Amino acid sequence: xxxxxxxxxxxxxxxxxxxxxxxxxxxxxxxxxxxxxxxxxxxxxxxxxxxxxxxxxxxxxxxxxxxxxxxxxxxxxxxxxxxxxxxxxxxxxxxxxxxxxxxxxxxxxxxxxxxxxxxxxxxxxxxxxxxxxxxxxxxxxxxxxxxxxxxxxxxxxxxxxxxxxxxxxxxxxxxxxxxxxxxxxxxxxxxxxxxxxxxxxxxxxxxxxxxxxxxxxxxxxxxxxxxxxxxxxxxxxxxxxxxxxxxxxxxxxxxxxxxxxxxxxxxxxxxxxxxxxxxxxxxxxxxxxxxxxxxxxxxxxxxxxxxxxxxxxxxxxxxxxxxxxxxxxxxxxxxxxxxx
Amino acid sequence: xxxxxxxxxxxxxxxxxxxxxxxxxxxxxxxxxxxxxxxxxxxxxxxxxxxxxxxxxxxxxxxxxxxxxxxxxxxxxxxxxxxxxxxxxxxxxxxxxxxxxxxxxxxxxxxxxxxxxxxxxxxxxxxxxxxxxxxxxxxxxxxxxxxxxxxxxxxxxxxxxxxxxxxxxxxxxxxxxxxxxxxxxxxxxxxxxxxxxxxxxxxxxxxxxxxxxxxxxxxxxxxxxxxxxxxxxxxxxxxxxxxxxxxxxxxxxxxxxxxxxxxxxxxxxxxxxxxxxxxxxxxxxxxxxxxxxxxxxxxxxxxxxxxxxxxxxxxxxxxxxxxxxxxxxxxxxxxxxxxx
DNA sequence: TAGGCTTGTGTAATCGATTACTCAGGCTCG
DNA sequence: CGAGCCTGAGTAATCGATTACACAAGCCTA
Numbered sequence: 001x002x003x004x005x006x007x008x009x010x011x012x013x014x015x016x017x018x019x020x021x022x023x024x025x026x027x028x029x030x031x032x033x034x035x036x037x038x039x040x041x042x043x044x045x046x047x048x049x050x051x052x053x054x055x056x057x058x059x060x061x062x063x064x065x066x067x068x069x070x071x072x073x074x075x076x077x078x079x080x081x082x083x084x085x086x087x088x089x090x091x092x093x094x095x096x097x098x099x100x101x102x103x104x105x106x107x108x109x110x111x112x113x114x115x116x117x118x119x120x121x122x123x124x125x126x127x128x129x130x131x132x133x134x135x136x137x138x139x140x141x142x143x144x145x146x147x148x149x150x151x152x153x154x155x156x157x158x159x160x161x162x163x164x165x166x167x168x169x170x171x172x173x174x175x176x177x178x179x180x181x182x183x184x185x186x187x188x189x190x191x192x193x194x195x196x197x198x199x200x201x202x203x204x205x206x207x208x209x210x211x212x213x214x215x216x217x218x219x220x221x222x223x224x225x226x227x228x229x230x231x232x233x234x235x236x237x238x239x240x241x242x243x244x245x246x247x248x249x250x251x252x253x254x255x256x257x258x259x260x261x262x263x264x265x266x267x268x269x270x271x272x273x274x275x276x277x278x279x280x281x282x283x284x285x286x287x288x289x290x291x292x293x294x295x296x297x298x299x300x301x302x303x304x305x306x307x308x309x310x311x312x313x314x315x316x317x318x319x320x321x322x323x324x325x326x327x328x329x330x331x332x333x334x335x336x337x338x339x340x
Numbered sequence: 341x342x343x344x345x346x347x348x349x350x351x352x353x354x355x356x357x358x359x360x361x362x363x364x365x366x367x368x369x370x371x372x373x374x375x376x377x378x379x380x381x382x383x384x385x386x387x388x389x390x391x392x393x394x395x396x397x398x399x400x401x402x403x404x405x406x407x408x409x410x411x412x413x414x415x416x417x418x419x420x421x422x423x424x425x426x427x428x429x430x431x432x433x434x435x436x437x438x439x440x441x442x443x444x445x446x447x448x449x450x451x452x453x454x455x456x457x458x459x460x461x462x463x464x465x466x467x468x469x470x471x472x473x474x475x476x477x478x479x480x481x482x483x484x485x486x487x488x489x490x491x492x493x494x495x496x497x498x499x500x501x502x503x504x505x506x507x508x509x510x511x512x513x514x515x516x517x518x519x520x521x522x523x524x525x526x527x528x529x530x531x532x533x534x535x536x537x538x539x540x541x542x543x544x545x546x547x548x549x550x551x552x553x554x555x556x557x558x559x560x561x562x563x564x565x566x567x568x569x570x571x572x573x574x575x576x577x578x579x580x581x582x583x584x585x586x587x588x589x590x591x592x593x594x595x596x597x598x599x600x601x602x603x604x605x606x607x608x609x610x611x612x613x614x615x616x617x618x619x620x621x622x623x624x625x626x627x628x629x630x631x632x633x634x635x636x637x638x639x640x641x642x643x644x645x646x647x648x649x650x651x652x653x654x655x656x657x658x659x660x661x662x663x664x665x666x667x668x669x670x671x672x673x674x675x676x677x678x679x680x
Numbered sequence: 681t682a683g684g685c686t687t688g689t690g691t692a693a694t695c696g697a698t699t700a701c702t703c704a705g706g707c708t709c710g
Numbered sequence: 711c712g713a714g715c716c717t718g719a720g721t722a723a724t725c726g727a728t729t730a731c732a733c734a735a736g737c738c739t740a
Contacts (some may be wrong), residue, residue: 056461082417082422099441100408287626327376
C-alpha cells in the first residue's frame with residue numbers, strides 16, 4: 001500500500017462533490033447559522049468523506065490571523081524557562097493556538113532580528129523573556145506590529161509586562177537567613193549590568209540594611225552558570241571574614257557554591273547557610289536540598305499567555321499593563337541553621 | 341509618539357514607490373540574477389525605506405511551503421526532551437525554519453488529533469517522540485501529508501526513525517556494575533507495557549545472563565517519577581536478599597532510589613551501586629552524582645532535524661531510514677565501588 | 681538586413697480560503 | 711395584489727506573494 005502523492009483536496013473539491021458553492025462550505029465550517037439543514041449535513045458528510053482540512057496559509061492570508069503565538073527565550077536550555085514553555089503551551093492549546101518557540105541565544109542582535117521578522121506576520125502575538133533591553137530592542141518592542149508581552153524586569157517602555165518583585169523576594173531571603181541565626185552575609189550575583197542582577201542586588205542590600213547585618217562580600221559571577229558559582233565561592237570562602245549566610249542570584253550559581261563547599265569541606269548548612277533563586281528542579285534534587293526563592297515562572301507564563309490572547313482578541317484595549325506576581329520562598333535543608 | 345495603526349506595506353507598495361513591477365521586486369528579493377543593477381538597487385533602497393517584509397501567509401500559500409517544522413513531545417515538562425527541543429531549535433534556526441512545539445500530554449487521542457491537523461499544512465515536516473504507538477497512530481503516521489521523523493523506539497511502519505540501542509546500552513550498565521564488584525543485581529523499571537520499559541528490561545536481563553549474576557528483583561514503577569522510584573526502592577531494599585547493584589530505567593526513578601537509600605541509611609555507592617538512564621542534568625546535580633546511560637537525545641534531535649530537512653528538500657528520496665545512535669555511559673560517584 | 685537569441689521587464693494567473701454583494705423566492709402587511 | 715422584508719444561496723472580489731508567459735530591445739550571424 002504505497003501512499004499516492006495526495007492530490008490536494010480544497011474547498012472547491014468539497015463544494016463540487018456536495019453540489020454547493022464554496023461559500024456555503026465555508027459558512028458551514030465556520031458555524032454560520034444561516035445555512036439550511038440539508039446543505040449543512042451534505043457538507044459535513046463530504047468533508048468527512050474527502051478528509052478535507054482547510055489550508056492554514058490561505059486562511060491566514062484572508063483572515064489576517066495566523067492562529068500562532070511565539071515565545072522568545074534567551075536560552076532554551078535554561079530549565080527555569082521550561083516552566084514558561086510548558087505553561088504557555090497549555091494556554092495556547094486551550095485557545096486553539098499553535099506555539100512557536102524561538103531562541104535568541106541571549107544575543108541582542110538575534111532578539112532584534114526576531115522582532116524585525118514579526119513584520120512577516122507569522123504570528124498573532126509574542127511573549128518574550130529578556131534580561132537586557134538595549135535602546136534598539138526597546139524601540140522595536142514599542143513599534144511591534146503585533147501585541148507583545150514581556151516576562152521579566154519592568155521597563156519604561158509601553159509594553160505589557162508580567163513581573164515579580166524580585167528585590168522584595170530577595171529581601172525576604174535575607175530576613176530568613178538572619179532569622180535563622182546568620183550574622184555575616186554575602187552574595188554571589190550574576191553578571192553585573194544585567195537587569196536581574198541589579199534587582200537581586202537591590203533586594204539583598206535592602207534586606208541587609210533592614211537588620212543591620214554586616215556584609216562580607218558581593219561577587220559578580222562571570223555568567224549565571226554553576227561553574228561561575230563555584231569560582232566565586234572559592235574566592236569568597238577562603239577569606240578570613242567568611243560569611244555564614246550566602247544568597248545566590250540563581251540556583252545554578254548556588255549549585256556551584258555547594259560544589260565549592262564540598263571541596264573546601266565547609267558544612268552546609270552547619271557552617272554556611274545557602275539560598276538560591278528560581279526554585280528549579282535542581283533545588284530539590286541536590287544535596288543538601290536548596291532553599292530557593294520561587295519567581296513563579298509557570299504562573300507568569302500562564303498570565304502572560306492569557307493577557308496576550310486578550311490583547312489579540314481586543315478584549316483588553318487599555319494601556320500597557322504591569323502585572324506583578326508574588327514570589328514564594330521554599331525553605332529546604334541548605335538554610336536549616338537550627339536543625340544542623 | 342503614539343504608534344499609528346500601521347498601514348500594511350505590501351509588495352505592491354514597494355513596486356509603486358520604486359516605479360517597477362511587483363515581479364521585479366519579488367525577483368530582487370529572491371535573489372533572481374536576471375534583474376538589472378539599477379532596479380535591484382532601487383528596490384533594495386525602497387524596501388529599507390518602507391521597512392517592507394514579505395507576508396508569510398501569502399508566501400506559503402503560493403509556494404506551498406511554510407518554513408515551519410513541528411515537534412511533538414508527549415510531555416514538555418520532561419527535562420530529557422528539553423535537549424531535543426534545544427537541538428532541534430538550533431537545526432531549525434540554521435535552516436531558516438521556525439519551530440512549532442506541540443505537546444500531546446502522552447494521550448494517544450491528542451497525538452492523533454495533531455497528526456490529523458497536519459492536513460492544514462501549517463508545517464513542512466514533523467518530528468515526534470512517542471512511547472506507545474496504537475494502530476490508529478501508525479496509520480496516521482504512514483499516510484501523513486508531510487515528512488515525519490520519529491525519535492524513539494523502532495516500529496514496523498515505514499517511517500524515518502532515529503533510535504538508540506537501549507538494550508545494548510543497559511547491558512553495558514550491567515557489565516559496568518558487575519565489573520565494579522556487584523554480585524547481586526536488581527532493577528527498578530518504568531511502567532510495564534511501555535516500549536522503553538520493555539527494551540530496558542531486555543538489556544538488563546541480557547547483561548545479567550552474560551555474566552551469570554543472580555537477580556534479586558525487578559520492580560515496575562507506577563510511572564517514571566522520582567516518587568515511584570522511592571516507593572519501589574523502599575519495597576526492595578528492606579528485603580533480606582538485598583541487591584548490591586541497582587539499575588534504574590531512568591534518572592528520575594534513580595533519584596527516588598537515592599532518596600530511599602538516604603532514609604534507610606544505605607550507603608551509595610558503599611552498600612549499593614546505583615545507575616540511571618537518560619543522563620539528565622539531575623544526574624550531575626544530585627549527591628552522590630549519578631552514573632547514567634546517555635541516550636543521546638540531543639544528538640538524535642539534531643540528526644532527526646537534519647534528516648527532516650533533507651526529506652523536505654527532497655535530498656533524501658529513499659525508503660524510510662532507521663538510524664541508530666550510540667549510547668554512552670557516564671560513570672559518576674554512585675557506582676564507584678572501588679572508590680567507596 | 682532579416683531572422684534568431686539573449687536579456688530584462690511587465691502582465692496576469694495562481695495558490696485556497698473568507699465574505700461583501702447580489703439575487704431569487706417566499707412571506708407579511710397595507 | 712404589489713411593495714418591502716427576510717432567508718438562503720451563489721458570484722466574484724480579496725488577501726499578498728510567486729512565476730509562467732508575453733514582449734520589447736539589443737546583439738549577433740548569415
